[in-house]
Amino acid sequence: MTSWADERRIVVTGMGWITPLGHTVDAGWEAMMRGESGVAPLTRFDASVFPTTFASQVTNYDVTKYLKRPECHTHAGLHTRFSLGAARQAWEDAGLDGAEIDPRRIGIYLGAGEGTSDFFGFAKATLAATGADGVVDAATWGRVAHESLSTLGELEQEPNQPLHHIARELGIRGPSFNCLTACAASTQAIGEACSILHAGEADIMVSGGAHSMLHVFGVTGFNRLTALSTRNDDIKTASRPFSRTRDGFVMGEGAGVVILEGLEHALARGATPLAEVAGFGSSADAYRITDIHPEGRGPVAAMRKALDAAGIDPTYTTEAGRMPVDYISAHGTSTAENDSIETLAVKQVFADLSPSIPMSSIKSMMGHLIAAAGVVELITCIKAIEHNTLPPTMNLDDPDPALDLDYVANAPRETPVDTCLSNSFGFGGQNDALVIRRFQE
Amino acid sequence: MSRRVAISGTGTITALGMDLNDLWSAMTQGRSGIAWITRFDPAGYECHAAGQLPADMINIRKLVPKSYRKATKVMCPDIELAVAAADAAIRSAGLTTHGTDPDVEPTIEADRFGCQIGAGLIAVDVEELAPAIVASSDGEGSVDLTTWGPVGIEKVTPLWMLKYLPNMLACHVTIVHNLQGPSNAITGCESSSGLSLGESLRIIRRGDADACLSGGAETRLNLLSLCRQDSVGRLAATEGVEDPTTILKPFDPAAAGTLIGEAGGILVTEAIDSIEARGGTPLAEILGFACTQSCDVGPLAASSDSISDAIAAALDRADTSPDEIDLIIGQGLSIPAIDDEEAAAYIDVFGAREDQPPLVSITPFTGNCGAAHGAIQLAVATRCLQENMIPARLNAATTGAVNGDAAPATSASVSSVLVVSVGQGGQNTATILGEIS
Numbered sequence: 001m002t003s004w005a006d007e008r009r010i011v012v013t014g015m016g017w018i019t020p021l022g023h024t025v026d027a028g029w030e031a032m033m034r035g036e037s038g039v040a041p042l043t044r045f046d047a048s049v050f051p052t053t054f055a056s057q058v059t060n061y062d063v064t065k066y067l068k069r070p071e072c073h074t075h076a077g078l079h080t081r082f083s084l085g086a087a088r089q090a091w092e093d094a095g096l097d098g099a100e101i102d103p104r105r106i107g108i109y110l111g112a113g114e115g116t117s118d119f120f121g122f123a124k125a126t127l128a129a130t131g132a133d134g135v136v137d138a139a140t141w142g143r144v145a146h147e148s149l150s151t152l153g154e155l156e157q158e159p160n161q162p163l164h165h166i167a168r169e170l171g172i173r174g175p176s177f178n179c180l181t182a183c184a185a186s187t188q189a190i191g192e193a194c195s196i197l198h199a200g201e202a203d204i205m206v207s208g209g210a211h212s213m214l215h216v217f218g219v220t221g222f223n224r225l226t227a228l229s230t231r232n233d234d235i236k237t238a239s240r241p242f243s244r245t246r247d248g249f250v251m252g253e254g255a256g257v258v259i260l261e262g263l264e265h266a267l268a269r270g271a272t273p274l275a276e277v278a279g280f281g282s283s284a285d286a287y288r289i290t291d292i293h294p295e296g297r298g299p300v301a302a303m304r305k306a307l308d309a310a311g312i313d314p315t316y317t318t319e320a321g322r323m324p325v326d327y328i329s330a331h332g333t334s335t336a337e338n339d340s341i342e343t344l345a346v347k348q349v350f351a352d353l354s355p356s357i358p359m360s361s362i363k364s365m366m367g368h369l370i371a372a373a374g375v376v377e378l379i380t381c382i383k384a385i386e387h388n389t390l391p392p393t394m395n396l397d398d399p400d401p402a403l404d405l406d407y408v409a410n411a412p413r414e415t416p417v418d419t420c421l422s423n424s425f426g427f428g429g430q431n432d433a434l435v436i437r438r439f440q441e
Numbered sequence: 442m443s444r445r446v447a448i449s450g451t452g453t454i455t456a457l458g459m460d461l462n463d464l465w466s467a468m469t470q471g472r473s474g475i476a477w478i479t480r481f482d483p484a485g486y487e488c489h490a491a492g493q494l495p496a497d498m499i500n501i502r503k504l505v506p507k508s509y510r511k512a513t514k515v516m517c518p519d520i521e522l523a524v525a526a527a528d529a530a531i532r533s534a535g536l537t538t539h540g541t542d543p544d545v546e547p548t549i550e551a552d553r554f555g556c557q558i559g560a561g562l563i564a565v566d567v568e569e570l571a572p573a574i575v576a577s578s579d580g581e582g583s584v585d586l587t588t589w590g591p592v593g594i595e596k597v598t599p600l601w602m603l604k605y606l607p608n609m610l611a612c613h614v615t616i617v618h619n620l621q622g623p624s625n626a627i628t629g630c631e632s633s634s635g636l637s638l639g640e641s642l643r644i645i646r647r648g649d650a651d652a653c654l655s656g657g658a659e660t661r662l663n664l665l666s667l668c669r670q671d672s673v674g675r676l677a678a679t680e681g682v683e684d685p686t687t688i689l690k691p692f693d694p695a696a697a698g699t700l701i702g703e704a705g706g707i708l709v710t711e712a713i714d715s716i717e718a719r720g721g722t723p724l725a726e727i728l729g730f731a732c733t734q735s736c737d738v739g740p741l742a743a744s745s746d747s748i749s750d751a752i753a754a755a756l757d758r759a760d761t762s763p764d765e766i767d768l769i770i771g772q773g774l775s776i777p778a779i780d781d782e783e784a785a786a787y788i789d790v791f792g793a794r795e796d797q798p799p800l801v802s803i804t805p806f807t808g809n810c811g812a813a814h815g816a817i818q819l820a821v822a823t824r825c826l827q828e829n830m831i832p833a834r835l836n837a838a839t840t841g842a843v844n845g846d847a848a849p850a851t852s853a854s855v856s857s858v859l860v861v862s863v864g865q866g867g868q869n870t871a872t873i874l875g876e877i878s
Binding site: 139159216430 | 599
């Protein structure tokens with residue numbers, strides 16, 4: 001565990017998102033303040049008789065208004081288009097449009113997912129190639145697939161395509177990474193982007209994530225894992241983290257991008273720090289592919305490392321009598337396992353103080369943006385600091401009696417917010433946490 | 442001064458064998474692993490050759506603890522390659538983990554051991570999904586989703602999706618060996634391994650781990666991935682070719698395209714203080730790393746300026762100069778438009794051919810190993826440093842631009858090696874390895 005005390009300070013100087021609750025940060029934040037849900041019947045394909053028929057979708061989105069080089073993005077996949085909108089917003093928010101900065105000193109680190117797979121193109125080749133005996137003829141499959149699958153559509157599914165398009169659009173030539181640690185990806189991307197800034201390998205990092213798994217294979221896969229809510233008769237309240245009746249997560253989609261920057265660099269060019277990234281922790285459960293470690297050892301380790309990096313002792317109040325953090329943005333997926341073990345993990349980290357620290361899950365409104373969830377939640381923390389208001393966990397009318405923390409149930413709460421911890425835990429056991437603070441000189 | 446980090450173990454699973462000794466002997470003998478595809482009938486594709494692993498080369502059940510054998514059912518070939526290469530790397534480093542011996546105290550504490558494993562866009566398996574698709578046929582060549590919903594989905598095995606998530610390579614490896622430090626899944630096509638090494642280096646230097654596994658694994662030798670690479674025009678068309686081992690010609694203007702290689706490449710990256718404390722042997726020191734993005738070109742192109750930038754930054758961080766580099770192990774995809782950009786970067790950094798160090802590509806031996814490629818390049822580089830030898834170069838006639846013409850293996854003093862990756866999508870990496878001083 002390493003302290004950030006001696007490192008270059010890192011601030012967020014711009015942010016943007018494209019989400020089911022809005023295409024600007026302010027619109028999304030205000031929707032959450034009203035407790036709105038992004039959930040609706042799934043329209044991306046005919047899911048009317050799927051086990052799950054609904055999702056939290058981005059609607060009425062037009063990428064073209066965010067593009068100065070539209071000719072470079074003609075074939076961009078859906079999540080890449082989301083990421084371009086989020087990146088343009090963040091870029092302009094940070095005052096980088098037209099700024100004269102060496103593009104080699106600007107890097108990008110995304111936690112973006114793979115693109116939308118072409119189920120029907122794949123199915124067409126498979127049907128043509130599968131004989132009455134059920135055996136697939138490879139030669140036929142290859143011949144038909146060359147016609148039924150779009151060459152560029154397949155290429156755009158590579159998980160590094162969002163960063164490719166963003167770099168091209170914005171002129172980024174520095175360090176360039178994409179990670180895909182499932183639901184932890186964009187939190188991990190932001191943490192490691194900070195590490196690149198600490199190492200002096202860039203002055204600005206564009207970071208965040210993008211994902212949409214709202215395609216036939218995506219919904220099929222999560223349905224078979226029984227990870228999705230199947231509350232088809234009450235879809236608006238289906239995402240109900242920490243509730244006794246939670247039955248799985250609601251899949252969302254979207255993108256979020258933040259501009260991370262060394263403080264001195266930001267101030268020298270007249271940028272406004274929106275918040276300071278104060279710590280990051282990363283760990284692996286090393287337990288099972290299908291289950292979180294029952295004591296949450298990976299989440300505990302990630303939270304402790306992030307707090308330690310930020311110089312926060314989670315078991316003591318501050319000199320001013322404040323809690324060690326003012327808010328925890330929960331991973332809070334609304335699955336039975338996550339919400340129980342996350343609660344247990346938070347209790348281990350914050351010990352006796354844990355009941356006094358509010359923790360909520362915006363997935364109750366936003367749905368689960370998978371790889372993009374972490375950055376959207378971090379941006380929400382920054383808005384919480386700006387407004388001294390916590391976003392609620394909606395749909396918590398019937399709390400799980402075994403879960404006894406303060407989940408900011410059903411309504412936003414005004415309270416001083418200076419320091420937040422944002423958790424993201426990936427399927428398979430990769431865990432990440434960030435500490436974000438109000439910027440003070 | 443930042444913490445010194447070395448490579449202390451290598452695991453390379455390629456068409457040329459289960460470890461680096463196999464690959465190295467082929468590379469010194471000038472023996473290619475490229476052959477005609479036999480895994481399936483490639484008649485529906487333009488490209489019929491690849492660096493294909495022999496059937497049954499990996500017995501995955503033997504490579505995991507008994508208690509984990511059941512989990513091998515949810516490993517796709519990419520995951521198996523990662524698990525096999527990780528096992529080889531850990532053993533070659535002389536480390537004990539939960540995976541090599543569950544009853545013995547591990548050499549490195551679990552929370553001080555990280556795992557950064559790169560992955561590709563993993564293809565779903567056609568045969569596995571065929572029953573569900575056939576059962577949902579609309580009778581007109583397509584699928585009816587109102588049948589797929591209640592009927593097709595039920596024919597997909599419950600844990601199906603877990604086989605194909607790119608982070609599962611790292612997740613399985615962390616579970617097998619009980620590695621609880623930072624773990625990541627870097628997805629940058631051919632640059633995945635190089636980027637993973639760069640991240641491991643950063644993590645160890647900042648003190649968040651003492652050792653990390655880094656590298657990648659990928660096979661595109663399946664119906665869907667072959668279609669993707671074939672149709673996008675990266676692969677060589679093989680009609681009329683008599684000897685598949687002559688297809689790959691890195692940096693040669695006459696090259697017709699690349700070929701798929703199946704591989705797992707995992708390295709143990711470890712702080713030198715940790716290696717010394719446990720009495721291990723460092724193979725090569727990681728002196729400098731840098732990566733850049735080629736931003737002004739399309740996803741299938743590269744930019745020499747950005748490759749040059751990566752090399753220049755890596756040299757700078759290694760506190761060395763171009764004339765100190767004894768050998769380059771380049772990407773050399775055998776795609777002229779990309780190789781030309783890479784070659785232009787070497788000319789930019791090192792000058793004219795007579796001033797350049799020898800340029801070697803592993804591609805003609807293994808094929809383009811995608812996410813694993815960089816780690817295999819780095820593993821070969823460690824052996825060049827240790828053996829003071831430049832492996833053979835196959836097939837290429839580079840028309841004088843770079844120092845990479847076909848040549849047999851030769852002895853030479855090799856003290857520092859530059860390893861370069863040029864990935865689809867525009868990510869470039871440069872790593873400088875040096876002999877242990």
